[in-house]
Amino acid sequence: MAQSVKGMRDLFGAELRWFQHIEETARRVFGRHGYGEIRTPILEELDVFKRSVGESSDIVNKEMYEFTDKGGRQVVMRPENTAGVVRAAIQHKLLTSNDPVLFYYIGQQFRYERMQTGRYRQFWQIGAESFGVATPESEAESLLMLHGFLTELGLKHLVFSINSVGTPESRPAFHAAFRAFFAAREAQFCEDCHRRIETNPLRVLDCKNERCQAALEGHPVITDHLDEASAKHHARLKALLTELGIPFKEDPRLVRGLDYYTRTAFEVLSSDLGAQSALLGGGRYDLLVKHLGGPDVPAFGWAIGLDRLAMVLQQVHGEAPREVPAVLIPLGDRAATEALKLARTLWEAGVALQLETRGGALKKAMASANRMGVQTVLILGDGELDGGTVTVKHMATGEQESWSLEEVATRLAKS
Numbered sequence: 001m002a003q004s005v006k007g008m009r010d011l012f013g014a015e016l017r018w019f020q021h022i023e024e025t026a027r028r029v030f031g032r033h034g035y036g037e038i039r040t041p042i043l044e045e046l047d048v049f050k051r052s053v054g055e056s057s058d059i060v061n062k063e064m065y066e067f068t069d070k071g072g073r074q075v076v077m078r079p080e081n082t083a084g085v086v087r088a089a090i091q092h093k094l095l096t097s098n099d100p101v102l103f104y105y106i107g108q109q110f111r112y113e114r115m116q117t118g119r120y121r122q123f124w125q126i127g128a129e130s131f132g133v134a135t136p137e138s139e140a141e142s143l144l145m146l147h148g149f150l151t152e153l154g155l156k157h158l159v160f161s162i163n164s165v166g167t168p169e170s171r172p173a174f175h176a177a178f179r180a181f182f183a184a185r186e187a188q189f190c191e192d193c194h195r196r197i198e199t200n201p202l203r204v205l206d207c208k209n210e211r212c213q214a215a216l217e218g219h220p221v222i223t224d225h226l227d228e229a230s231a232k233h234h235a236r237l238k239a240l241l242t243e244l245g246i247p248f249k250e251d252p253r254l255v256r257g258l259d260y261y262t263r264t265a266f267e268v269l270s271s272d273l274g275a276q277s278a279l280l281g282g283g284r285y286d287l288l289v290k291h292l293g294g295p296d297v298p299a300f301g302w303a304i305g306l307d308r309l310a311m312v313l314q315q316v317h318g319e320a321p322r323e324v325p326a327v328l329i330p331l332g333d334r335a336a337t338e339a340l341k342l343a344r345t346l347w348e349a350g351v352a353l354q355l356e357t358r359g360g361a362l363k364k365a366m367a368s369a370n371r372m373g374v375q376t377v378l379i380l381g382d383g384e385l386d387g388g389t390v391t392v393k394h395m396a397t398g399e400q401e402s403w404s405l406e407e408v409a410t411r412l413a414k415s
Contacts, residue, residue: 006115006121007112007115007120007121007122008120008121008122009120009122014314014319014320015310015314017319017320017322018310018313018314018320019124019306019310020320021153021313021320021321021322022126022153022306022309022310022313023106023126023306025149025152025153026104026106026126026149027104027106029145029148029149029152030104030128030145030149033102033141033145034102035102035103035104035128035145036102036103036104037103037104037105037106038085038088038103038104038105039105039107040078040081040084040085040087040088040105040107041078041084042077042078042107042108042110043075043076043077043078044075044076044078044083044084044087045073045074045075045076046064046066046074046075046076047074048076048083048084048087048292049064049076049078049079049080049083051083051291051292052082052083052086052288052291052292053079053080053083062112062113063079063111063112063113064076064077064079064110064111064112065077065079065110065111065112077110078109078110079109079110079111080109080125080303081105081107081109081125081127081303082127082129082285082288082301082303083288083292085103085105085127085129086129086288086289086292086294086299087292089101089103089131089289089294090289090292090293090294090295094131095131095132095289095294095295095297096295098132099132100130100131100132100133100138101130101131101132102128102129102130102131103128103129103131104126104127104128104129105125105126105127105128105129106124106125106126106306107124107125108122108123108124109122109123109124109125110122110123111123119305119307119308120307123305123306123307124305124306124307125303125304125305125306126303126304126306126309127282127301127302127303127304128142128145128146128301128302129299129300129301130142130299130300130301131289131297131298131299132297132298132299133298133300134284134286134298136233136234136236136237136240136264137236137240138300139237139264139284139300140237140240140241140244142300142301142302143160143241143246143266144244144246146268146280146302147160147246150268150270150279153309153313154313154316154317155270155272155279155312155313155316156272157270157271157272158247158268158269158270158279159247159248159249159268159269159270159271160241160246160247160248160249160266160267160268160269161248161249161250161251161254161266161267161268161269161278162237162238162241162248162249162250162251162254162264162265162266163222163223163250163251163252163253163254163255163264163265163266164222164223164226164230164231164233164234164263164264164265165202165222165255165256165261165262165263165265165283166222166225166226166227166230166262166263167227167229167230167262167263168262168287169227170225170226170227170230171202171222171225173225174201174220174222174224174225175201177220177225178201178204178219178220179197179201181218181219181220182197182201182204185215188211188212188214188215189204189207189211189212189215190207190209190211190212192207192209193207193209193212202222202255202256203255204216205219205252205253205254205255206253206255213253216253219252219253221252222252222255223250223252230262230263233263233264234263234264237264238250251267254266254267256283256285260285260286260287260288260290260291261283261284261285261287262284262285262286262287263283263284263286264283264284264300265281265282265283265284266281266282266283266302267279267280267281267282268280268281268304270312272312272316279304279308279309279312280302280303280304280305281302281303282300282301282302282303283300283301283302284298284299284300285299285300285301286298286299323352324352324372324373324374324375325352325353325354325374326351326352326353326354326374326375326376326377326378326412327353327354327355327356327365327368327369327372327374327376327377327378328342328343328346328353328354328355328356328378328380328390329356329362329365329366329369329377329378329379329380330356330380330381331362331379331380331381331382332381332382334382334385335380335381335382335384335385336357336359338380338385339355339380340355342380342390342405342408343355345409346408346409346412349409349413350413351409351412351413353412354372354374356368362379366393369395370395374395375394375395375396376392376393376394376395376412377392377393377395378390378391378392378408379391379392379393384402387402388404388405388406389402389403389404389405390402390403390405390408
Protein backbone atom coordinates (compact mmCIF):
# COMPACT_ATOMS: atom_id res chain seq x y z
CA MET A 1 0.00 0.00 0.00
CA ALA A 2 1.31 3.45 -0.94
CA GLN A 3 2.38 5.64 2.00
CA SER A 4 3.23 9.32 2.33
CA VAL A 5 6.94 10.20 2.42
CA LYS A 6 8.32 10.20 5.97
CA GLY A 7 7.91 13.61 7.54
CA MET A 8 5.22 14.66 5.06
CA ARG A 9 1.57 14.29 5.97
CA ASP A 10 -2.02 14.63 4.82
CA LEU A 11 -4.26 17.20 6.47
CA PHE A 12 -8.00 16.67 6.81
CA GLY A 13 -10.85 16.64 9.29
CA ALA A 14 -10.54 18.28 12.71
CA GLU A 15 -6.84 19.18 12.32
CA LEU A 16 -7.36 20.83 8.94
CA ARG A 17 -10.29 22.82 10.33
CA TRP A 18 -7.90 24.30 12.92
CA PHE A 19 -5.45 25.17 10.13
CA GLN A 20 -8.24 26.90 8.21
CA HIS A 21 -9.48 28.76 11.30
CA ILE A 22 -5.95 29.96 12.11
CA GLU A 23 -5.37 31.10 8.52
CA GLU A 24 -8.70 32.94 8.38
CA THR A 25 -7.94 34.66 11.70
CA ALA A 26 -4.46 35.64 10.49
CA ARG A 27 -5.78 37.21 7.29
CA ARG A 28 -8.45 39.12 9.23
CA VAL A 29 -6.15 40.42 11.98
CA PHE A 30 -3.16 41.22 9.77
CA GLY A 31 -5.39 42.92 7.21
CA ARG A 32 -6.70 45.25 9.92
CA HIS A 33 -3.11 46.38 10.51
CA GLY A 34 -2.47 47.12 6.84
CA TYR A 35 -0.39 44.03 6.06
CA GLY A 36 -0.81 42.49 2.62
CA GLU A 37 -0.23 38.84 1.72
CA ILE A 38 2.77 37.71 -0.29
CA ARG A 39 3.28 34.23 -1.77
CA THR A 40 6.78 33.16 -2.78
CA PRO A 41 7.91 29.99 -4.61
CA ILE A 42 8.66 26.82 -2.69
CA LEU A 43 11.83 26.42 -4.79
CA GLU A 44 14.52 29.08 -4.39
CA GLU A 45 18.15 29.32 -5.42
CA LEU A 46 20.43 27.74 -2.83
CA ASP A 47 22.49 30.91 -2.49
CA VAL A 48 19.48 32.83 -1.11
CA PHE A 49 19.56 30.70 2.03
CA LYS A 50 23.32 30.30 2.28
CA ARG A 51 23.58 34.08 2.39
CA SER A 52 20.60 34.68 4.66
CA VAL A 53 20.45 31.74 7.07
CA GLY A 54 24.24 31.34 7.14
CA GLU A 55 26.53 28.63 5.75
CA SER A 56 27.53 27.53 9.26
CA SER A 57 23.96 27.06 10.49
CA ASP A 58 22.41 23.63 11.07
CA ILE A 59 19.65 24.49 8.58
CA VAL A 60 22.15 24.94 5.74
CA ASN A 61 24.56 22.21 6.83
CA LYS A 62 22.13 19.44 7.78
CA GLU A 63 18.48 20.19 7.12
CA MET A 64 17.88 21.62 3.65
CA TYR A 65 16.29 19.70 0.81
CA GLU A 66 18.68 20.81 -1.92
CA PHE A 67 19.38 19.43 -5.36
CA THR A 68 20.56 20.34 -8.85
CA ASP A 69 17.66 20.72 -11.28
CA LYS A 70 17.60 19.67 -14.93
CA GLY A 71 18.99 23.06 -15.94
CA GLY A 72 22.02 22.62 -13.71
CA ARG A 73 20.82 25.15 -11.13
CA GLN A 74 21.37 24.53 -7.43
CA VAL A 75 17.96 24.93 -5.82
CA VAL A 76 16.43 24.31 -2.41
CA MET A 77 12.95 23.71 -1.07
CA ARG A 78 12.60 26.71 1.20
CA PRO A 79 13.41 25.93 4.88
CA GLU A 80 11.95 29.27 6.02
CA ASN A 81 10.20 32.19 4.32
CA THR A 82 11.88 35.44 5.38
CA ALA A 83 14.72 35.08 2.88
CA GLY A 84 12.26 34.44 0.04
CA VAL A 85 10.18 37.47 0.99
CA VAL A 86 13.30 39.66 1.05
CA ARG A 87 14.45 38.23 -2.30
CA ALA A 88 11.01 38.97 -3.81
CA ALA A 89 10.95 42.51 -2.39
CA ILE A 90 14.38 43.20 -3.93
CA GLN A 91 13.65 41.54 -7.27
CA HIS A 92 10.38 43.42 -7.79
CA LYS A 93 11.76 46.73 -6.47
CA LEU A 94 9.16 46.95 -3.70
CA LEU A 95 11.48 48.77 -1.30
CA THR A 96 12.45 51.78 -3.40
CA SER A 97 10.14 54.36 -1.78
CA ASN A 98 10.28 55.81 1.72
CA ASP A 99 6.94 54.22 2.63
CA PRO A 100 6.70 51.22 4.97
CA VAL A 101 6.12 47.86 3.26
CA LEU A 102 4.12 45.36 5.31
CA PHE A 103 3.77 41.70 4.30
CA TYR A 104 2.44 38.51 5.80
CA TYR A 105 2.74 34.99 4.43
CA ILE A 106 1.19 31.57 5.00
CA GLY A 107 2.98 28.65 3.44
CA GLN A 108 4.85 25.35 3.52
CA GLN A 109 8.50 25.01 4.48
CA PHE A 110 10.79 21.96 4.34
CA ARG A 111 13.58 20.81 6.64
CA TYR A 112 15.14 17.37 6.87
CA GLU A 113 15.33 17.24 10.66
CA ARG A 114 14.65 14.77 13.44
CA MET A 115 10.91 14.32 13.79
CA GLN A 116 9.14 14.85 17.09
CA THR A 117 5.67 15.73 18.37
CA GLY A 118 4.29 18.69 16.43
CA ARG A 119 7.36 18.90 14.18
CA TYR A 120 7.48 17.55 10.63
CA ARG A 121 9.80 17.79 7.65
CA GLN A 122 7.08 19.48 5.67
CA PHE A 123 5.54 22.13 7.87
CA TRP A 124 3.52 25.33 7.60
CA GLN A 125 4.46 28.77 8.85
CA ILE A 126 2.65 32.05 9.26
CA GLY A 127 4.85 35.10 9.38
CA ALA A 128 4.84 38.88 9.15
CA GLU A 129 7.60 41.16 7.88
CA SER A 130 7.79 44.94 8.22
CA PHE A 131 10.23 46.85 5.98
CA GLY A 132 11.29 50.48 6.05
CA VAL A 133 10.88 51.52 9.69
CA ALA A 134 13.58 51.19 12.36
CA THR A 135 11.72 52.55 15.37
CA PRO A 136 10.72 50.69 18.55
CA GLU A 137 7.17 51.90 17.82
CA SER A 138 7.10 49.77 14.66
CA GLU A 139 8.17 46.75 16.70
CA ALA A 140 5.53 47.45 19.33
CA GLU A 141 2.88 47.63 16.58
CA SER A 142 3.98 44.26 15.15
CA LEU A 143 4.02 42.65 18.60
CA LEU A 144 0.61 44.13 19.38
CA MET A 145 -0.72 42.61 16.15
CA LEU A 146 0.81 39.27 17.08
CA HIS A 147 -0.63 39.43 20.60
CA GLY A 148 -4.07 40.24 19.15
CA PHE A 149 -3.81 37.33 16.71
CA LEU A 150 -2.93 34.78 19.41
CA THR A 151 -5.52 36.19 21.81
CA GLU A 152 -8.22 36.06 19.16
CA LEU A 153 -7.37 32.38 18.68
CA GLY A 154 -8.13 31.83 22.37
CA LEU A 155 -4.64 31.65 23.89
CA LYS A 156 -4.62 33.47 27.23
CA HIS A 157 -1.37 32.72 29.06
CA LEU A 158 1.18 34.54 26.90
CA VAL A 159 4.49 36.17 27.83
CA PHE A 160 6.84 37.96 25.43
CA SER A 161 10.49 37.14 26.13
CA ILE A 162 12.74 39.92 24.80
CA ASN A 163 16.40 40.84 24.51
CA SER A 164 18.62 43.18 22.50
CA VAL A 165 21.64 41.95 20.55
CA GLY A 166 22.80 45.50 19.76
CA THR A 167 24.59 46.18 16.49
CA PRO A 168 27.66 44.62 14.83
CA GLU A 169 29.66 47.70 15.85
CA SER A 170 28.81 47.29 19.54
CA ARG A 171 29.35 43.54 19.80
CA PRO A 172 33.20 43.25 19.90
CA ALA A 173 33.24 44.37 23.56
CA PHE A 174 30.68 41.70 24.45
CA HIS A 175 32.50 39.08 22.38
CA ALA A 176 35.75 39.78 24.23
CA ALA A 177 34.08 39.49 27.64
CA PHE A 178 32.21 36.35 26.62
CA ARG A 179 35.27 34.63 25.13
CA ALA A 180 37.15 35.24 28.39
CA PHE A 181 34.23 33.74 30.32
CA PHE A 182 34.15 30.74 27.95
CA ALA A 183 37.90 30.12 28.17
CA ALA A 184 37.70 29.79 31.94
CA ARG A 185 35.29 26.83 31.64
CA GLU A 186 35.71 25.61 28.08
CA ALA A 187 35.84 21.94 29.11
CA GLN A 188 32.19 22.17 30.17
CA PHE A 189 30.97 23.12 26.68
CA CYS A 190 30.11 20.80 23.78
CA GLU A 191 32.08 20.44 20.56
CA ASP A 192 29.59 22.57 18.62
CA CYS A 193 30.02 25.41 21.13
CA HIS A 194 33.80 25.24 20.70
CA ARG A 195 33.21 25.85 17.00
CA ARG A 196 30.63 28.57 17.67
CA ILE A 197 32.88 30.55 20.03
CA GLU A 198 35.29 31.07 17.13
CA THR A 199 32.74 31.88 14.42
CA ASN A 200 29.91 33.58 16.36
CA PRO A 201 29.92 33.65 20.19
CA LEU A 202 26.22 34.62 20.34
CA ARG A 203 25.32 31.13 19.13
CA VAL A 204 26.81 29.59 22.29
CA LEU A 205 24.01 31.29 24.25
CA ASP A 206 21.47 29.56 22.00
CA CYS A 207 22.86 26.03 22.44
CA LYS A 208 20.16 23.54 23.48
CA ASN A 209 22.60 21.20 25.25
CA GLU A 210 21.63 21.11 28.94
CA ARG A 211 25.26 20.85 30.06
CA CYS A 212 26.13 23.97 28.05
CA GLN A 213 23.16 25.84 29.47
CA ALA A 214 24.35 24.99 32.99
CA ALA A 215 27.89 26.13 32.14
CA LEU A 216 26.52 29.52 31.02
CA GLU A 217 25.48 30.42 34.58
CA GLY A 218 26.79 33.92 35.35
CA HIS A 219 27.78 34.70 31.74
CA PRO A 220 28.30 38.31 30.59
CA VAL A 221 25.02 39.93 29.54
CA ILE A 222 24.89 41.50 26.10
CA THR A 223 22.58 44.33 27.20
CA ASP A 224 25.43 45.54 29.47
CA HIS A 225 27.48 46.16 26.32
CA LEU A 226 24.95 47.99 24.11
CA ASP A 227 25.75 51.20 22.31
CA GLU A 228 23.77 54.22 23.52
CA ALA A 229 21.27 54.19 20.62
CA SER A 230 20.53 50.47 21.05
CA ALA A 231 20.11 50.89 24.80
CA LYS A 232 17.59 53.72 24.26
CA HIS A 233 15.78 51.63 21.62
CA HIS A 234 15.49 48.69 24.02
CA ALA A 235 14.28 50.86 26.89
CA ARG A 236 11.67 52.51 24.67
CA LEU A 237 10.31 49.13 23.47
CA LYS A 238 9.96 47.93 27.07
CA ALA A 239 8.13 51.14 27.99
CA LEU A 240 5.74 50.72 25.06
CA LEU A 241 4.98 47.09 25.93
CA THR A 242 4.28 48.15 29.50
CA GLU A 243 1.90 50.91 28.33
CA LEU A 244 0.12 48.44 26.03
CA GLY A 245 -0.30 45.88 28.80
CA ILE A 246 1.60 43.18 26.89
CA PRO A 247 3.30 40.91 29.47
CA PHE A 248 7.05 40.51 28.87
CA LYS A 249 10.25 39.46 30.56
CA GLU A 250 13.89 39.98 29.66
CA ASP A 251 15.96 36.95 28.67
CA PRO A 252 19.71 37.65 28.30
CA ARG A 253 20.25 34.29 26.55
CA LEU A 254 17.74 35.02 23.78
CA VAL A 255 19.80 35.84 20.68
CA ARG A 256 19.84 35.71 16.91
CA GLY A 257 23.23 34.47 15.78
CA LEU A 258 23.73 36.13 12.39
CA ASP A 259 25.42 39.50 11.94
CA TYR A 260 22.54 41.14 10.10
CA TYR A 261 20.26 40.75 13.13
CA THR A 262 20.22 43.93 15.16
CA ARG A 263 18.73 45.06 18.43
CA THR A 264 15.44 43.38 19.32
CA ALA A 265 15.09 39.59 19.51
CA PHE A 266 11.98 38.02 21.00
CA GLU A 267 10.00 34.86 21.58
CA VAL A 268 6.41 34.31 22.69
CA LEU A 269 6.00 31.85 25.54
CA SER A 270 2.71 30.11 26.30
CA SER A 271 1.63 28.15 29.35
CA ASP A 272 -1.80 27.28 27.94
CA LEU A 273 -0.81 23.60 28.04
CA GLY A 274 0.76 23.79 31.50
CA ALA A 275 4.57 24.05 31.28
CA GLN A 276 5.73 27.27 29.65
CA SER A 277 7.18 26.76 26.17
CA ALA A 278 8.07 28.90 23.16
CA LEU A 279 5.44 29.25 20.44
CA LEU A 280 7.41 31.42 18.03
CA GLY A 281 10.27 33.86 17.65
CA GLY A 282 11.45 36.79 15.64
CA GLY A 283 13.39 40.01 15.71
CA ARG A 284 14.94 42.93 13.90
CA TYR A 285 17.14 42.22 10.87
CA ASP A 286 18.12 45.66 9.61
CA LEU A 287 21.08 44.46 7.55
CA LEU A 288 19.55 41.49 5.68
CA VAL A 289 18.05 43.37 2.72
CA LYS A 290 21.40 44.98 1.93
CA HIS A 291 23.17 41.67 2.58
CA LEU A 292 21.06 40.05 -0.16
CA GLY A 293 21.84 42.81 -2.65
CA GLY A 294 18.99 45.24 -1.98
CA PRO A 295 18.84 48.78 -0.64
CA ASP A 296 19.76 49.67 2.94
CA VAL A 297 16.29 49.11 4.43
CA PRO A 298 15.53 48.18 8.07
CA ALA A 299 13.23 45.25 8.78
CA PHE A 300 11.47 43.44 11.60
CA GLY A 301 9.56 40.17 11.51
CA TRP A 302 8.54 36.89 13.05
CA ALA A 303 7.18 33.46 12.13
CA ILE A 304 5.05 30.86 13.90
CA GLY A 305 4.74 27.15 13.12
CA LEU A 306 1.17 26.45 12.09
CA ASP A 307 1.44 22.71 12.82
CA ARG A 308 2.36 23.24 16.46
CA LEU A 309 -0.07 26.11 16.93
CA ALA A 310 -2.92 23.94 15.60
CA MET A 311 -1.87 21.13 17.94
CA VAL A 312 -1.89 23.48 20.94
CA LEU A 313 -5.29 24.95 20.05
CA GLN A 314 -6.79 21.51 19.48
CA GLN A 315 -5.56 20.38 22.91
CA VAL A 316 -6.79 23.56 24.62
CA HIS A 317 -10.15 24.01 22.85
CA GLY A 318 -10.99 20.69 21.20
CA GLU A 319 -12.96 21.24 17.99
CA ALA A 320 -12.21 24.26 15.84
CA PRO A 321 -15.06 26.72 15.32
CA ARG A 322 -16.85 25.76 12.13
CA GLU A 323 -20.06 26.29 10.23
CA VAL A 324 -22.06 23.06 10.11
CA PRO A 325 -24.40 23.31 7.13
CA ALA A 326 -28.05 22.40 7.18
CA VAL A 327 -28.91 19.16 5.39
CA LEU A 328 -31.63 18.79 2.76
CA ILE A 329 -33.05 15.26 2.45
CA PRO A 330 -35.32 14.51 -0.56
CA LEU A 331 -37.65 11.51 -0.46
CA GLY A 332 -38.27 9.95 -3.90
CA ASP A 333 -37.31 10.77 -7.49
CA ARG A 334 -39.64 13.76 -7.89
CA ALA A 335 -38.35 15.29 -4.65
CA ALA A 336 -34.72 14.62 -5.67
CA THR A 337 -35.18 16.74 -8.79
CA GLU A 338 -36.87 19.57 -6.92
CA ALA A 339 -34.29 19.36 -4.12
CA LEU A 340 -31.52 20.11 -6.61
CA LYS A 341 -33.40 23.22 -7.72
CA LEU A 342 -34.06 24.32 -4.13
CA ALA A 343 -30.44 23.66 -3.13
CA ARG A 344 -29.18 25.77 -6.03
CA THR A 345 -31.40 28.65 -4.91
CA LEU A 346 -30.09 28.37 -1.35
CA TRP A 347 -26.43 28.13 -2.39
CA GLU A 348 -26.81 31.18 -4.63
CA ALA A 349 -28.26 33.02 -1.63
CA GLY A 350 -25.13 32.16 0.37
CA VAL A 351 -26.73 29.52 2.60
CA ALA A 352 -24.51 26.67 3.82
CA LEU A 353 -26.34 23.48 2.86
CA GLN A 354 -25.41 19.87 2.27
CA LEU A 355 -27.65 17.94 -0.11
CA GLU A 356 -28.34 14.27 0.57
CA THR A 357 -27.94 12.50 -2.80
CA ARG A 358 -27.77 8.80 -1.85
CA GLY A 359 -31.50 8.25 -2.24
CA GLY A 360 -31.76 5.90 0.71
CA ALA A 361 -34.13 5.70 3.66
CA LEU A 362 -34.88 8.75 5.78
CA LYS A 363 -33.64 7.01 8.94
CA LYS A 364 -30.19 6.43 7.45
CA ALA A 365 -29.93 10.04 6.23
CA MET A 366 -31.00 11.38 9.65
CA ALA A 367 -28.37 9.23 11.37
CA SER A 368 -25.69 10.72 9.10
CA ALA A 369 -26.86 14.24 9.87
CA ASN A 370 -26.74 13.51 13.58
CA ARG A 371 -23.15 12.21 13.35
CA MET A 372 -22.11 15.38 11.51
CA GLY A 373 -23.53 17.58 14.26
CA VAL A 374 -26.09 19.16 11.95
CA GLN A 375 -28.57 21.40 13.76
CA THR A 376 -31.19 21.81 11.02
CA VAL A 377 -32.54 19.13 8.70
CA LEU A 378 -34.88 19.93 5.80
CA ILE A 379 -37.09 17.09 4.56
CA LEU A 380 -38.69 17.33 1.14
CA GLY A 381 -41.19 14.64 0.03
CA ASP A 382 -44.25 14.45 -2.21
CA GLY A 383 -46.52 15.82 0.52
CA GLU A 384 -44.29 18.84 1.06
CA LEU A 385 -44.04 19.49 -2.69
CA ASP A 386 -47.82 19.36 -3.10
CA GLY A 387 -48.18 21.90 -0.30
CA GLY A 388 -45.27 24.12 -1.39
CA THR A 389 -43.49 23.53 1.92
CA VAL A 390 -40.50 21.81 3.49
CA THR A 391 -40.46 19.99 6.86
CA VAL A 392 -37.81 21.38 9.19
CA LYS A 393 -36.43 19.32 12.07
CA HIS A 394 -34.38 21.06 14.78
CA MET A 395 -31.98 18.37 15.93
CA ALA A 396 -31.16 19.87 19.33
CA THR A 397 -34.80 19.82 20.50
CA GLY A 398 -36.36 17.24 18.18
CA GLU A 399 -39.08 19.74 17.27
CA GLN A 400 -40.48 19.89 13.74
CA GLU A 401 -42.21 22.65 11.85
CA SER A 402 -43.27 23.46 8.33
CA TRP A 403 -41.79 26.33 6.26
CA SER A 404 -43.00 27.56 2.89
CA LEU A 405 -40.44 27.04 0.12
CA GLU A 406 -40.32 30.79 -0.50
CA GLU A 407 -39.11 31.57 3.04
CA VAL A 408 -36.48 28.82 3.43
CA ALA A 409 -33.52 30.94 2.30
CA THR A 410 -34.45 33.88 4.56
CA ARG A 411 -35.09 31.72 7.62
CA LEU A 412 -31.91 29.65 7.22
CA ALA A 413 -29.84 32.80 6.81
CA LYS A 414 -31.15 34.01 10.18
CA SER A 415 -30.65 30.71 12.02
